[in-house]
Amino acid sequence: MRNALKVARWEIRRNLKNKTYLIGLFITPALILLFGFLGSLMGEDAEISSSATVFINDEVGVYDALKETVDAQELDWEVQQTDLAQDQVDEALEDTEDTAYIFINQEALSEGIVPVYTSDTIYDLFTTELMVLESPLKSIQMAALGLSKEQLAKVATPIMFSEEIAGEDVDNKEATDDESGALEEDPFKQVVPGIFAGIILFSIVVAGMYIFQSASQEKKDKIAEIILSSVTPGELMQGKIIGYFVLGLLQAVVLLAFAIPVALWKTDIPIIEYLLVPETLLLVFIAVIGYLLFAALYVGIGATMADVSTAGNFQGLVLMLPFLPFIFATSVFMDPTGIVAKVGTYFPFTSPGVLLMRLTVMEEWPWVEIGIALAILVISTAVMMKLAGKIFKVGILMYGKNASLKEMWKWLRA
């Protein structure tokens, strides 16, 4: 193990001194940030264009109530009272943008149709936002009909439907209601740990792909035999896996160091609070096991190839395996308890990705399935490590050509 750690330390240092790696390390989060920034720029554009100047011609004394509603809903409206008559509106709106005139009088209240005049260009959501005025206007309308305050309150309260499942324990139900209520309030509570683990999985699996390159490069540079005169093939393999795991984590840390502050700045999600939950540990554990599985696969396959550019169909297919869960993504998100999601959960190469997706969207975690999937994953990873070790031991010393499937099979049986 000591030698494995030496190899790991070397791989880390070698990469950290490598300009290509360093550029990649910071370019990935920088690109993500750049796209995020561009997105937010567009968002800001949208926000800028979502402000409007709204003039209200109030003949029934509802202005204050309307202003209060607009403020309460945090609409970016500049509300002003006006005495302008309806026949002067066209002239007033000429050469204006994002401006509206609302005329509220007895006729409008009794007929239920409020005339609104807007400038030629006004943002799309304005019509939707107008609907917030419905409630105060309705109240005035009801009051005009002579309803008491209590009656008004009743009318204003929407009807709720309370569902109950027969035989369900009331306490549990209440607890569930509380949880689901909380989730409805903030779906990010569950999504944040999932995204966090997803970023870790992505980063370390991508770093794991460098193992593949490293192993085949070692063959190309013919240094393997010199190294193997000091360490065993097993130690060399373990060292690479550990080294690239740390490099992957470093990539994740850099990515998160960029992403979390930006997310905290741009959103109101209490990310840190949502991350510091036991669920995060399980999700990260799944990500780590997933990495070990793919790392073993990569190191084994890398040792069978004379050069990265000579990857045959088989090796090419193997390299694509970590991206298999993306094929399942739509089905899993649409129906996280469906058959596709379950199959994906139990198939080792899709299990980490699919599990993370499912657990991110599922309100109640299927613990039995998680247990079985984890058992399959751990066993598959152990088997994969063993097989990769056998292939690596022979393959790393075979210079100048790619190993055939037949040869690999022979090494596995040896």
Next chain:
Amino acid sequence: METVLSIQGLEKTFKDKQVLKGISFEVRKGEIMAILGPNGAGKSTTIRNIMGIIYPDQGEVIFHKYKDIPRHKIGYLPEERGLYKNVKVMDMLLYLADLKDYPLKKAKERALAYLEKFDLKGKENVNLEELSKGMNQKVQFISSILHEPELLILDEPFSGLDPVSQDIFKDEIRQLANQGTAILLSSHQMNLVEEICDRLFMIQQGEKVIYGSLDDVKTEYANFKCTIRGHNDLAVLEQLPQVQRVDHNPDRAILYLDRDVTPAPWLKSLPVELHIQELSIDRISLHEIFVDIANSNQSNGKVGEQHA
């Protein structure tokens, strides 16, 4: 001399082909032992077995009476060798020394000294990919001796080197042996082997052909040969006493003599009418023994007796 490495009855089979057929030899402290043989004879396989890179089917590799070879006490320069391209010379050397558990500070001091010795002074912070092939080989050689190994295994150390570098390597190898390092080297360059080795083990098709000290081997296998420059008929030369065969050119002939020839009486027995411009008599070289072996693929008999 103390035996550092002992190989006993090593056997190895790849697929259906037995590439090592029970070979045994020893390497002693302070000696240079050469392992020789044509391509595919099993030299590199023997060395890889010693290094524990592959494992023998039968036989034992014993280092100082222990079967577990301590890798940090062995220096190894493989035939198929290279270094990481995009790292600095010093980083590479220190990493390999670290893998051998050698103190880094000492390794750095020794690395700088060796770089200077091998005309690479000031190259410690240069990327390996910027060095020439010869310079890379020097760095590889330094990496194999930096940790002061007790046993140094060099597989074709001179291949690809220019004559000047060959001399530097040769001198260093000799010096290491004088300091007590046991050295096992394989090489095709017989003249170099002949110059520096103390003992040799010649292998063909996985079997021992010759094993012993250079002097003994030459005495036993390298018969005398007489080179005559002059115009002589082949028939006349073939009639000379104790001549096994003749390589004949119009103005030059090499006479390969019987094993038991004593040079002085044999020279006296030469007929006076023989046309001699120049004459020299010496033993056939290791190179000729090696070529003879390589040419007699099916033979595992005594080469000197058959061809000399």
